[in-house]
Amino acid sequence: MDEHQDCNALMNSVFDHLFVDRCDVIIRAGDDDQCLYSFQGSRARDFLAYRSTSTIIHLNQTHRFGQALADYAARIIGRVTEREPKSVIGKPDKITTIAHVDAVPLDEVRTPKASGLILHRHVAGCHEMARRLIDAGIPFRNERGANPLGSKHEAKLAAFGAWRRVCDRAPIESEELLHLVEHISSVKVIDGKKVRLVVHGAKKAARELGQTEEVLPEDLPKYLAPEMLARAAARDPVHLTIPFYDYYDRLVSAGFNLDDKPLVTITTIHGSKGREADTVWLFSETYPKAFENDMDGEHRLAYVGATRAQSRLFIVHEKLCGNWTEFYPYPE
Numbered sequence: 001m002d003e004h005q006d007c008n009a010l011m012n013s014v015f016d017h018l019f020v021d022r023c024d025v026i027i028r029a030g031d032d033d034q035c036l037y038s039f040q041g042s043r044a045r046d047f048l049a050y051r052s053t054s055t056i057i058h059l060n061q062t063h064r065f066g067q068a069l070a071d072y073a074a075r076i077i078g079r080v081t082e083r084e085p086k087s088v089i090g091k092p093d094k095i096t097t098i099a100h101v102d103a104v105p106l107d108e109v110r111t112p113k114a115s116g117l118i119l120h121r122h123v124a125g126c127h128e129m130a131r132r133l134i135d136a137g138i139p140f141r142n143e144r145g146a147n148p149l150g151s152k153h154e155a156k157l158a159a160f161g162a163w164r165r166v167c168d169r170a171p172i173e174s175e176e177l178l179h180l181v182e183h184i185s186s187v188k189v190i191d192g193k194k195v196r197l198v199v200h201g202a203k204k205a206a207r208e209l210g211q212t213e214e215v216l217p218e219d220l221p222k223y224l225a226p227e228m229l230a231r232a233a234a235r236d237p238v239h240l241t242i243p244f245y246d247y248y249d250r251l252v253s254a255g256f257n258l259d260d261k262p263l264v265t266i267t268t269i270h271g272s273k274g275r276e277a278d279t280v281w282l283f284s285e286t287y288p289k290a291f292e293n294d295m296d297g298e299h300r301l302a303y304v305g306a307t308r309a310q311s312r313l314f315i316v317h318e319k320l321c322g323n324w325t326e327f328y329p330y331p332e
Contacts, residue, residue, distance in 0.1 A: 003274075005030035008041030028054065032084055033077045034304050036270055038297050045082060060087055064276050064310055066094035072313075075331045077303040080296045096311055100332065103318045104129070104281045106136045115263040116279030116312075119272050119305050120320065121286055121328075126266050128320040137250035139262040143271050148244040149262055157258050159183040159240070160248045166224075167235045169217045174209035181206055181223055183241050196225045197239050269305040280309035283316045284327045291326060302328050 019026055028050055035044040067090030108114055120126050126144035133140045162176035186198045202223040237245055282305045290298050315330045
């Protein structure tokens with residue numbers, strides 16, 4: 001049973017009913033220091049209770065980070081009142097640096113070496129961080145909010161790419177044409193008059209083309225009305241209904257290939273569990289009620305966030321959420 005520390009009472013009951021007294025050996029693999037899901041009923045003490053009936057085996061060697069981070073994480077998790085004492089050994093010859101910063105340096109996030117995780121305790125922080133990266137024209141993946149380069153926006157990305165090729169008078173594929181016409185209103189009121197932007201029946205005609213059939217610039221009048229062709233000649237996207245158009249345009253202009261995966265991922269600390277990254281930017285901002293309700297839980301959350309880093313950990317002491325007034329006391 002892996003990640004057993006995150007099981008709640010019902011899960012434990014089901015597991016015990018299925019396997020206890022039916023197996024020669026039961027291995028309950030887990031780490032009480034990483035028990036994060038109290039909101040679904042899991043408690044570290046339930047996992048720790050199995051110690052009295054089990055042989056305890058510590059796997060002390062980490063292969064993720066160096067001894068500096070192992071020592072730093074120990075200072076965090078040592079604040080927990082109820083836990084199984086452990087001594088994590090850092091990866092030999094692995095150098096992991098730790099620094100405190102006032103904000104995530106956007107110029108550094110923009111560089112190719114900035115492969116990493118941006119972690120906040122709450123989705124509100126993820127939302128705000130995503131907005132900043134969009135405004136700055138930096139590619140990213142966001143698991144908790146606006147995610148312009150995510151899979152649900154594939155059609156919009158295809159429409160954007162098709163529009164740029166139309167503006168360049170380059171051929172496009174029929175599937176791209178369909179995505180494009182689907183992101184243009186058929187008719188729009190301009191200066192008080194209804195103006196057609198897409199030729200009547202263009203969407204149906206585009207669907208009837210083969211998926212990889214090439215559409216040449218001279219064929220476009222069959223699908224795009226004169227007003228839209230004039231906008232393409234002027235490279236004016238005013239009639240397009242593509243969210244994040246300006247963001248995509250900035251990325252492409254900066255040389256980013258929209259088919260590539262972003263190097264930076266925004267998520268919550270809970271969402272980062274079980275993962276690792278070369279660089280981690282970890283926000284210290286914390287909701288005040290978190291300290292009141294479950295202080296041990298906050299220490300465990302801080303511990304998990306810090307131990308996602310492989311080479312560099314940055315503790316970010318910036319206020320992102322307007323109504324949040326507390327900061328987790330990461331060791332200096």
